[in-house]
Amino acid sequence: MGKLTQAMVMGMAxxxxxxxxxxxxxxxxxxxxxxxxxxxxxxTGGVSNAVVPGSQQDFVASISSDTIYxxxxxxxxxxxxxxxxxxxxxxxxxxxxVRITVEGHADERGTRDxxxxxxxxxxxxxxxxxxxxxxxxxxxxxxxxxxxRPIALGxxxxxxxxxxxxxxxxxx
Amino acid sequence: MTLDKTxxxxxxxxxxxxxxxxxxxxxxxxxxxPHFDNPPxxxxxxxxAAPVATAPEISDAPPAARLGDPDSDEAEVPPPRPxxxxxxxxxxxxxxxxxxxxPSPGAPPQRRVVPTPERTPARQTxxxxxxxxxxxRDPRPSGALDGIAAGVARDxxxxxxxxxxxxAQSAAAIRADIRVSINAEVRGPWNGCRVTGVDVDQLKTTIxxxxxxxxxxxxxxSVNTSGVNDSNRPQVQRFEECARxxxxxxxxxxxxxxxxxxxxxxxxLDFEKR
Amino acid sequence: MTxxxxxxxxxxxxxxxxxxxxAAQIAPVPAPTAAQPxxxxxxxxxxxxxxxxxxxxxxxxxxxxxxxxxxxxxxxxAVLGRQIAEVIAADLERSGLYAPRGPDxxxxxxxxxxxxxxxxxxxxxxxxxxxHGFVRADTAGNLTVGCYLYDMALxxxxxRNGFVVQPRDWRRAAHRCADAxxxxxxxxxxxxxxxxxxxxxxxPKDARIKRLAIMDSDGANHxxxxxxxxxxxxxxxxxxxSRIVYxxxxxxxxxxxxxxxxxxxxxxxxxxxxxxxxxxxxPDGRFILFSMAAAGNTDIYRIPAAGGTPRRLTDxxxxxxxxxxxxxxxxxxxxxxxxxxxxxxxxxADGSDQQRIxxxxxxxxxxxxxxxxxxxxxxxxxxNFRIGVMTPSGGSxxxxxxxxxxxxxxxxxxxxxxxxxxxxxxxxxxxxIFQVDLTGVNLRRLPTPVDGSDPSWGPVLP
Numbered sequence: 001m002g003k004l005t006q007a008m009v010m011g012m013a014x015x016x017x018x019x020x021x022x023x024x025x026x027x028x029x030x031x032x033x034x035x036x037x038x039x040x041x042x043x044t045g046g047v048s049n050a051v052v053p054g055s056q057q058d059f060v061a062s063i064s065s066d067t068i069y070x071x072x073x074x075x076x077x078x079x080x081x082x083x084x085x086x087x088x089x090x091x092x093x094x095x096x097x098v099r100i101t102v103e104g105h106a107d108e109r110g111t112r113d114x115x116x117x118x119x120x121x122x123x124x125x126x127x128x129x130x131x132x133x134x135x136x137x138x139x140x141x142x143x144x145x146x147x148x149r150p151i152a153l154g155x156x157x158x159x160x161x162x163x164x165x166x167x168x169x170x171x172x
Numbered sequence: 173m174t175l176d177k178t179x180x181x182x183x184x185x186x187x188x189x190x191x192x193x194x195x196x197x198x199x200x201x202x203x204x205x206p207h208f209d210n211p212p213x214x215x216x217x218x219x220x221a222a223p224v225a226t227a228p229e230i231s232d233a234p235p236a237a238r239l240g241d242p243d244s245d246e247a248e249v250p251p252p253r254p255x256x257x258x259x260x261x262x263x264x265x266x267x268x269x270x271x272x273x274x275p276s277p278g279a280p281p282q283r284r285v286v287p288t289p290e291r292t293p294a295r296q297t298x299x300x301x302x303x304x305x306x307x308x309r310d311p312r313p314s315g316a317l318d319g320i321a322a323g324v325a326r327d328x329x330x331x332x333x334x335x336x337x338x339x340a341q342s343a344a345a346i347r348a349d350i351r352v353s354i355n356a357e358v359r360g361p362w363n364g365c366r367v368t369g370v371d372v373d374q375l376k377t378t379i380x381x382x383x384x385x386x387x388x389x390x391x392x393x394s395v396n397t398s399g400v401n402d403s404n405r406p407q408v409q410r411f412e413e414c415a416r417x418x419x420x421x422x423x424x425x426x427x428x429x430x431x432x433x434x435x436x437x438x439x440x441l442d443f444e445k446r
Numbered sequence: 447m448t449x450x451x452x453x454x455x456x457x458x459x460x461x462x463x464x465x466x467x468x469a470a471q472i473a474p475v476p477a478p479t480a481a482q483p484x485x486x487x488x489x490x491x492x493x494x495x496x497x498x499x500x501x502x503x504x505x506x507x508x509x510x511x512x513x514x515x516x517x518x519x520x521x522x523x524a525v526l527g528r529q530i531a532e533v534i535a536a537d538l539e540r541s542g543l544y545a546p547r548g549p550d551x552x553x554x555x556x557x558x559x560x561x562x563x564x565x566x567x568x569x570x571x572x573x574x575x576x577x578h579g580f581v582r583a584d585t586a587g588n589l590t591v592g593c594y595l596y597d598m599a600l601x602x603x604x605x606r607n608g609f610v611v612q613p614r615d616w617r618r619a620a621h622r623c624a625d626a627x628x629x630x631x632x633x634x635x636x637x638x639x640x641x642x643x644x645x646x647x648x649x650p651k652d653a654r655i656k657r658l659a660i661m662d663s664d665g666a667n668h669x670x671x672x673x674x675x676x677x678x679x680x681x682x683x684x685x686x687x688s689r690i691v692y693x694x695x696x697x698x699x700x701x702x703x704x705x706x707x708x709x710x711x712x713x714x715x716x717x718x719x720x721x722x723x724x725x726x727x728x729p730d731g732r733f734i735l736f737s738m739a740a741a742g743n744t745d746i747y748r749i750p751a752a753g754g755t756p757r758r759l760t761d762x763x764x765x766x767x768x769x770x771x772x773x774x775x776x777x778x779x780x781x782x783x784x785x786x787x788x789x790x791x792x793x794x795a796d797g798s799d800q801q802r803i804x805x806x807x808x809x810x811x812x813x814x815x816x817x818x819x820x821x822x823x824x825x826x827x828x829x830n831f832r833i834g835v836m837t838p839s840g841g842s843x844x845x846x847x848x849x850x851x852x853x854x855x856x857x858x859x860x861x862x863x864x865x866x867x868x869x870x871x872x873x874x875x876x877x878x879i880f881q882v883d884l885t886g887v888n889l890r891r892l893p894t895p896v897d898g899s900d901p902s903w904g905p906v907l908p
Contacts, residue, residue: 073787101698108851108875109827110811110827111788111827111831111853112679112680112812112853112854112899112900113680113723113724113767113768114765114767114781114788116700116721116723116739116767117737117739117744117765117767118765120742120744121739121742121743121744121765123742124739124741124742125742128742141719142721142742143698143699143700143721144700144739148654148656148677148679149652149653150651150652151652153651153872153873153875154872154873155850155871155875347490350490351490355492355494358494359494359495359496361599362494362496363496363497365574366501366503366543366574366631367632367633368498368543368632368885369632369633369634369862369884369885370884372498402819403820403821406632406633406634406635407632408633409633410631410632411633415494417600418494421599421600435489435490436490438490439490439491439492440489440490440491440492441491441492441493441494442491442492442493442494443493443496444493444494444496445495445496445497445498446495446496446497446498
């Protein structure tokens with residue numbers, strides 16, 4: 001699946017989810033900042049075909065991969081990951097005002113809290129490597145989704161491998 | 173080795189007795205009495221219930237066992253499979269069985285030898301007699317007095333009594349007799365009082381109680397529980413209550429031998445759930 | 447047993463014949479007869495062994511009587527009398543220990559029978575226990591619910607309780623009555639009158655909507671707290687039920703919030719750029735444990751529930767997460783992967799004296815200290831996830847469930863029942879809340895309006 005398609009699908013799914021949520025909003029909504037947070041792109045959502053330089057679309061189109069993958073219960077960055085992160089760093093060097101969030105994910109075979117910690121580790125591994133390539137660490141935030149947002153839905157090795165990941169998204 | 177006259181006579185009698193016994197057993201196995209056609213499981217449980225290894229010969233006296241149970245009961249015996257608990261043994265059976273006159277020449281040698289394979293059919297037979305006299309089990313105990321029998325099976329151990337010398341055997345027989353009269357009655361309500369929880373199987377409540385001459389409960393003298401730990405402590409009170417209640421509901425006890433009142437006047441029961 | 451053959455008897459007979467010379471010498475001794483009174487020597491002491499795996503105790507529960515049918519905001523006392531009996535029956539049924547009968551199909555009782563049951567009539571049911579009761583409305587608008595438990599065989603009263611409640615709280619009176627019955631018959635502490643916080647789940651696996659919700663222990667009075675715009679995770683009721691601590695993705699961050707049930711307001715427990723998660727209350731409600739990830743390293747912290755400065759309790763390169771106080775508040779059990787994989791450790795409440803207690807195969811996670819203090823529940827991971835318990839020193843491990851993924855045990859207030867969530871695998875995988883008792887039986891699903899996860903059982907209501 002192409003990265004663009006992937007991002008578009010994700011974006012549309014989230015739009016759908018957001019709409020769904022709104023329908024269900026009860027009266028006792030806690031008075032917090034409930035600003036909708038989307039996993040992945042929030043900007044274009046696959047609506048526009050025009051690629052704006054410095055945008056999420058531009059980012060995804062310009063780099064070798066926005067996602068790096070990990071082995072079971074591991075968070076080390078291997079050679080393939082380094083290449084992907086290096087291409088991200090190059091793009092980020094062109095747009096020094098763009099901030100990014102690295103999302104860490106785990107597969108479903110860990111317990112919830114542990115997977116949050118594991119996702120955090122993975123996101124940080126990516127963040128640290130980007131920082132080592134000269135990206136200002138202050139531009140990079142991390143968030144862990146643990147096992148809450150799988151990208152592959154199966155309960156099999158192939159799906160789990162896709163879900164053990166860190167995804168870089170631009171903050172618009 | 174030479175045999176003197178006494179020995180020779182003894183040997184002949186013993187051989188003759190064994191042959192008869194063997195014949196009887198073989199006959200029984202090959203022509204099972206339909207009344208005794210119980211499943212193996214029941215046999216096994218009840219086997220232990222026979223508190224005394226009363227030697228095979230007793231097995232040949234089934235009619236006494238019925239003791240007034242209507243014959244029609246036998247027709248009601250359900251299909252053998254689903255036995256979970258042993259059926260209620262009519263206590264008098266045990267009593268009669270234990271006291272049945274022994275063919276004296278044959279019996280002692282057998283006891284001494286303890287031929288286990290022989291005992292098994294013996295117990296089986298008496299067990300079959302007993303179980304045959306009652307429906308195997310009510311689908312649901314109706315009231316606390318049902319299913320009383322259940323317990324005898326488990327607590328009675330086939331033990332050294334069976335090889336004890338004749339004098340002690342009689343004492344053992346009496347003991348066993350009394351035990352059946354009391355335990356069998358108590359086990360029903362004990363089983364009907366459910367206590368569950370972690371490590372409840374480690375609890376043992378010991379109750380000493382005194383009986384009147386006619387078998388009524390005079391008083392409960394003491395209640396003590398061992399095996400208590402942090403996990404089962406909350407159940408101790410209920411466990412003791414169920415044990416006490418079982419005696420209260422089981423009393424008065426029938427068929428206790430008056431002549432041995434001094435023996436059973438004060439009785440101790442250990443209650444456990446396994 | 448089934449293949450007994452005469453051969454055995456042949457052998458036995460031969461054996462006995464061979465030994466006859468010895469035995470024959472004894473043969474002439476006359477056998478004693480029963481006519482000779484013999485007093486057995488050791489005083490009588492016997493063992494009565496009952497069966498642990500008993501059928502459930504049968505309990506008759508009649509519609510509660512009312513002295514005068516009175517209208518209340520929750521319905522007439524006559525209607526309430528039936529509904530209360532129904533709730534009690536459902537509670538006892540759900541405990542797995544009892545087989546309740548009624549109130550359907552049973553005759554109504556008079557007020558007089560409440561304290562003087564017609565045992566003779568009810569004994570025909572074969573039940574061991576009998577529950578009667580009454581509902582009365584007073585002039586102040588309160589309900590008085592009387593609840594009586596009888597031993598059918600003995601014909602004796604085992605316990606009686608009275609509860610005065612607002613009509614709208616009639617279910618609580620029923621739960622209290624069920625608790626009284628349960629406690630009296632089981633010896634265990636009560637638990638029906640309690641509430642559960644959990645995460646309600648809807649939507650597809652990759653975009654699941656997860657909302658904080660609360661309900662009574664029987665699933666009644668269900669209420670959603672959050673609207674699902676942000677993922678909510680791992681709620682815990684405060685010991686007094688006034689607050690719920692949980693994790694929310696609100697504001698594009700993972701942070702621990704304290705939600706005030708009364709006012710509906712909430713606040714972030716600790717303002718930081720770091721991720722905070724896995725919150726737990728101290729038994730006295732004064733502190734909250736939480737985990738915080740700083741630069742990828744997760745440790746456990748403690749913070750005053752009213753806010754303040756967190757104190758770090760663990761300090762290592764591994765993932766230290768979760769944490770659950772012993773009921774006396776002196777110890778904390780938590781999980782750490784410092785050994786290379788998740789294992790369970792205990793430490794003093796100040797973080798000192800950390801000791802590993804899990805040593806079985808696989809990984810151990812989500813330890814939860816029983817409110818009774820005697821056991822620690824956990825998720826054991828070796829391929830599948832299973833719920834188990836062990837002592838605080840790590841002994842006597844027992845696994846209670848066996849499914850693909852059973853995760854995150856939470857204790858009933860009496861420490862005898864464990865809830866958890868069970869997830870099924872595959873694209874259509876979903877999570878539902880289950881409970882099992884400590885003996886590993888009575889596994890049953892707790893009905894919820896939608897799917898659920900992360901259950902958290904609160905204490906018995908004050």
